[in-house]
Amino acid sequence: MPNNRHDALGLSDAEVLEIYRTMLLARKIDERMWLLNRSGKIPFVISCQGQEAAQVGASFALNRQTDYVAPYYRDLGVVLAFGMTAKDLMLSAFAKAEDPNSGGRQMPGHFGQKKNRILTGSSPVTTQVPHAVGVALAGKMEKKEFVSFVTLGEGSSNQGDFHEGLNFAGVHKLPVITMVENNNYAISVPFEKQIGSENVSIRAKSYGMFGETIDGNDPLAVYEAVKQARERAINGEGPSLIEVITYRLTAHSSDDDDRTYRKKGEVDEAKKKDSIITFATYLRDVNVLTSEIEEALNNEINIIVNEATDYAENAPYAAPEDALKHVYEM
Amino acid sequence: MPNNRHDALGLSDAEVLEIYRTMLLARKIDERMWLLNRSGKIPFVISCQGQEAAQVGASFALNRQTDYVAPYYRDLGVVLAFGMTAKDLMLSAFAKAEDPNSGGRQMPGHFGQKKNRILTGSSPVTTQVPHAVGVALAGKMEKKEFVSFVTLGEGSSNQGDFHEGLNFAGVHKLPVITMVENNNYAISVPFEKQIGSENVSIRAKSYGMFGETIDGNDPLAVYEAVKQARERAINGEGPSLIEVITYRLTAHSSDDDDRTYRKKGEVDEAKKKDSIITFATYLRDVNVLTSEIEEALNNEINIIVNEATDYAENAPYAAPEDALKHVYEM
Amino acid sequence: MTVMSYIQAITAALREEMIRDEKVFILGEDVGVKGGVFRATDGLYEEFGEERVLDTPLAESAIAGVGIGAAMYGLRPVAEMQFADFILPAVNQIISEAAKIRYRSNNDWNVPITIRAPYGGGVHGALYHSQSLESIFANQPGLKIVMPSTPYDAKGLLKAAIRDNDPVLFFEHKRAYRLLKADIPEEDYVIPIGKADIKREGSDITIITYGLCIHFALQAAEKLAEEGIDAHILDLRTVYPLDQEAIITAAKKTGKVLLITEDNKEGSIIGEVAAIIAENCLFDLDAPIMRLAGPDVPAMPYSPPMEKYFMVNPDKVEKAMRELAEF
């Protein structure tokens, strides 16, 4: 009998299935976007593929009714877990007026939705780190019981804002969890040309905060780490820096050709550890994912993605002169 | 018989006397500047007092004929060791045309002198860190055997440029030594409100470089640490981060009143560890500093400081319209 | 009415807004225990406690960025940059983030932050404690830039900035801090952001400027009045976005315009003011649009003769005004 790991974490079968479902939905939306891009229907995609386990595992360890998130562009899994829908995401991919992230103003992957406490993001990397710290500061000042959760890539952890933001959080022991999704590349630049230290989580020491490195292909391990980080934060024990080891299964974006800087063998190797496969295997092994459930899930997601695509494709653009709106409060 | 520590470090009696002389000269120039400020003759002073041992100890461990330094505003001891004269410094204090740092354009404490390989500094803190890294990169590219040495305060180690610069150095294993002069305050903000980590040198881990914390009141300890750091750098073993524990014996600058944020008792306590006193005691104990030498030294320095002051006070300002010169190459 | 210096007016505005709205808080370097290096936040730490008057680490991008995060949450941070010159490490947070958040989120999020910074020269501050930095930000829709010239304006405009639901950069002239004193009403008042103000009515020449130069112009105007030259002086007060209507009206009024800034000339705010006039009322002009500014060198030097050479002052203003009047 294989070891049931989720029980020990206090996760029900329904919950782990929901984690898997969210991962799968993220993957399927992402795959659809590539198809749409390659057929010339949308100009740009940037992927979550290979990072879903970490994103969804972490999100489920948060309080999705109260916590704030400041996701980065790959965090399809995070925003889905926090209430954004496939339709919302497709509206963004097609840059349509109804897109809740930006009304079609920003590229896909620039998330934001106030009602779900998803802070609005930009393109310059790492600026979201001080924002999440600011939200945590506000929560502490108002004595609210929530944490803020911010993510970024390992390359982005070299920006000054990472240092300045995390030190601020460390000094004031703020309830903020930073998760670095280390996929070993920043576009073409590999980890060892990017980062002087052996890993990213050791940087926690610079700020007097807890740090650890976790297998990002294992949603349960990430769940556990973030759950503990959240408890520490709520108990006033301060911030945490969690590094999850993942791999970017696609090129950097639809504008990139990764064959110039990484070998296919490397990607193939990583695909063997793809969490969409390995986590399904686990769930089958512990009899949570039966073939009936799996089929139903695939059908359901297929329908969701199709409907979202159709809806978004047919939805109207904002009027040209809407470009003038919302510079300042009216 | 007291322990002769400098022998073991390969320092001759003449060399330690020269270290002491340089420390004392720095102190006396600094004290004179306060007098000049308080009597309305110069508008501004920012002090080295309390940090001379670290500055001079470190400088003597460098190759003062080949290495580059990027000092910060308190580093009177460093620039003296690297060849700037009392006269040069007084010309800067009086903002006179002949000031080699800036021709009277910058405030005192904004050092720079190409012939002595002292990079020009500005007021925004920490910008000099990437500069020193760039010089080290250039040296490595040209296969030259020198290191660059850069200093800053502990508060300044929270700036993004510290993180970005040191990571760059760490990735490329560049021959750069960063010395943080931790005097426990950034103007009024004490260490614990400034820095999330237990000390500054632990931040070396973020960049995969060597880090250590040294008693900054002991010039020999600092000498030893920087000497070793230089050897590592020259041997291709990469950069080092050295934190020296010092204390700022004066207010932040002549514009500051430190009585609002620190207790006199604290300052008095620190004065007992003043390296000008403790190192002199050591040198007397090991019979290097005799009372004849001490008297001669004091006389010599007195004359130097007097002459420098008189010269600078009587030197001409740059012509008003010289303000237009040197924006671009002519 | 109470007589207040410019900096006292700032402190009073901060204090009153903190009392009025508990969402208002202050963050910056040395703003707490020390009360600010210029003492703009004097007494506030004692009155409101550490949580609302926060001494931050020495990191301007974090001061801005953490403030932006807290503002997105719904607080009203007032961030202090110790000197305007040191706002530069925070430019990315201010331009990429604060200025664009409302727009990029299609009005979903907004950033009610005020960023205060002492600017300006003539204080032996040398290159990095004397600069005017407004033009760096004066091409960024989403931002507002306020630069008050009097204690009265400083108080009313700072209150407006704090209550504004969009980010406001608030530059205070550090030489004005203790130099200028004025009667300030006891009761609460707010001055609308975005509106220029006539500081002197006149009919012969129009001076458009802001900040300390307003006082140089007023002084010069009194002198020239004795010679029968009557100057009209418009205070921009908000330098971005500019009050086009007021500028056009003021230019048309006399047909002779002198623009003044203590910033370097090329690329400064007054270039845009000239462009607005040249675009909208060219045929109302009786003289070329004249500009008086600092020379195009990086920033003013420390040594007194060179600093004086750089700085605009009442004599230079008077000379330019006379020249224009005689055109």
Place this chain on the structure above:
Amino acid sequence: MTVMSYIQAITAALREEMIRDEKVFILGEDVGVKGGVFRATDGLYEEFGEERVLDTPLAESAIAGVGIGAAMYGLRPVAEMQFADFILPAVNQIISEAAKIRYRSNNDWNVPITIRAPYGGGVHGALYHSQSLESIFANQPGLKIVMPSTPYDAKGLLKAAIRDNDPVLFFEHKRAYRLLKADIPEEDYVIPIGKADIKREGSDITIITYGLCIHFALQAAEKLAEEGIDAHILDLRTVYPLDQEAIITAAKKTGKVLLITEDNKEGSIIGEVAAIIAENCLFDLDAPIMRLAGPDVPAMPYSPPMEKYFMVNPDKVEKAMRELAEF
């Protein structure tokens, strides 16, 4: 003569300068193994090796700051900012350091760095991959800002920038990269920084612009020529410091001036151009100085209709030119 695209001209300039002077080296994100996200450094890593074509960590302030250090030492770094929009974290290094080092050290130190950055819109780049950022830097004496409009100019100006002993910001229009092709001489040539260039001689109206808008203006001019409207087109090429003489001459030539930028209008480069004209040749003008620019919103949106609405294009230029001609 060889036909080269704008980006090939950039690559060729880099390569030739690296061959000519071994002090020249390249640093930036993805410039090495990948050859740059736009492939501007394509092949250089293979030819010159890792030491001279350095893939840096993702940290723009370090790219600028390390470059400045190396330049002070005596090397000639060419730093790439992946997109101009991402130059903002490096603003402090560029403005406080690069621009001021010669001045503040009284000519003792200098910074021969070139900072290249792809800018400009109309590429579905949305807010943060479309901006024109020149006006942020166009008030900083000590800096030069070059924005070439053609492959020929790009090559000659980039070489001049690399050989210049002062810091140069070099903005390349990313839509021009593959759109524009031209004959380039085989032999080495350099175009002086600081000089504007007449791209079309004409006698009825004067257009002053730079970058991609030059081509919009040239296209519109051809159309209007059929109607007998003869446009004079001046390419600023160096947008800071401006070539005042060329601007004044061009304005005087026709007495009717249209200024164009794809940047937001208020506070853009063309405001300063208008001010120079209004200051120096007001009485030579027969029409108000007209400006065509992007609207004052933070940056252009992603969705095609809104992006198109924002961007200057040949139709908008033609309309403005006709309006001016008919004034």
